[in-house]
Amino acid sequence: MEDLVRVPPDEFGKPLEAVIENILKIGYEFNGRTEGGYEGKIDRDQGAVLAVTEVKSIEDGAVIPGDGAAFHNVVFEALVYKPELHEIVDGSVVEIVEFGAFIRFGPLDGLIHVSQITDDFIVYDKKRGALVGKESSKTLEVGDKVRARVVAASLSSDKGKESKINLTMRQPGLGKFEWLKEAKKKDKDKPDKTETKKTKEPEKKKGKEPKKEKPKGDKK
Numbered sequence: 001m002e003d004l005v006r007v008p009p010d011e012f013g014k015p016l017e018a019v020i021e022n023i024l025k026i027g028y029e030f031n032g033r034t035e036g037g038y039e040g041k042i043d044r045d046q047g048a049v050l051a052v053t054e055v056k057s058i059e060d061g062a063v064i065p066g067d068g069a070a071f072h073n074v075v076f077e078a079l080v081y082k083p084e085l086h087e088i089v090d091g092s093v094v095e096i097v098e099f100g101a102f103i104r105f106g107p108l109d110g111l112i113h114v115s116q117i118t119d120d121f122i123v124y125d126k127k128r129g130a131l132v133g134k135e136s137s138k139t140l141e142v143g144d145k146v147r148a149r150v151v152a153a154s155l156s157s158d159k160g161k162e163s164k165i166n167l168t169m170r171q172p173g174l175g176k177f178e179w180l181k182e183a184k185k186k187d188k189d190k191p192d193k194t195e196t197k198k199t200k201e202p203e204k205k206k207g208k209e210p211k212k213e214k215p216k217g218d219k220k
Contacts, residue, residue, distance in 0.1 A: 001046070001078055006035050007061065007070045017055055020074055024052045038078060040107070044157045047082025048107040081106050083153045083165060088174070093144045096131060098124045101140055103148060103167060110165035112148060117169055138179060145177045 003024070011019045027037020038049045054077045061070030083089065083105075091105030100113040114122040117140060120133035131140040140146075148167035155163045169175045175183075 001038075002073070002075050003036070003038075005072050005074045006030065007072060009068045012070070016058060016072075020058060020072065021052065021055050021076075024055070024074070024076055042108075042155055042157060042163055043080070044155050046078075047080040047155065050079045050081055050107060053077045053079055081108070082155070083108065083110075083150050085150055085153060087150045088147060089150060089167070090145065090147050093140060093142050093146060096124075096129050096140065096142055098126075101131060103146060108163065108165060110148070110150070110167040112146075112167045112169060116151075116167065118175070119170060138176070140176060147174050147177065147180065149174060 005020050005023055007016070007019055007023070008028070008030070023036035025036070025039050027034050029035075038052055040049065042048050056075040056077060059073040061072045063070055089103075089105040089110075091103040091110070093101050094104045094109065095102040098114075100111050101117070103110050103112055114124075114131060117131060118133055118136065118138060120136045120138065123132050123134055124130075125132050128139075129142060132138070146169060148169050149171060150165060151168050152164070152166040154165075173180070
């Protein structure tokens, strides 16, 4: 990644690489905007920045008249995460609402709509703060661990706009961890209905075998 980093005058005289690395990681406020502070940010193209790992190069700084700070063009490496379409993710339920559940996986939150939780009809229990299956009585509450698949992802770098990530659990191998364990146990306990049919050879009747007639030769 690359950025023009503003180093304020009060940081002059300190080790430049350490100062710039700190600005890239944590950042600071200046004139109503954030300088640096990449860790925790979401980039539409790169994804969520988990950590700034290494400063690769720092160009000579230039001082802009009327500012007093030095501006350096910096190239650095960062650890990022960007959810891919159809990717399977494990996460925790962080919020239950009438229309679904918000799941946190890594640094991001995704929504599982009520229509994508199970094949059952889902009812919102406001008192419990839970989503409940009408026939199966399966429940989904805050703190539950789930496995889901990404069906849509749109990341936004703008703080005013939320990133939208949609998830589903209506596929084999997905759902609340407890549901998956129960399903696995049921499959294990099911009797094996496949019967191996052995082909039996017809039994030969016991008795004397008929005498074989000797071939008669031609009479001369």
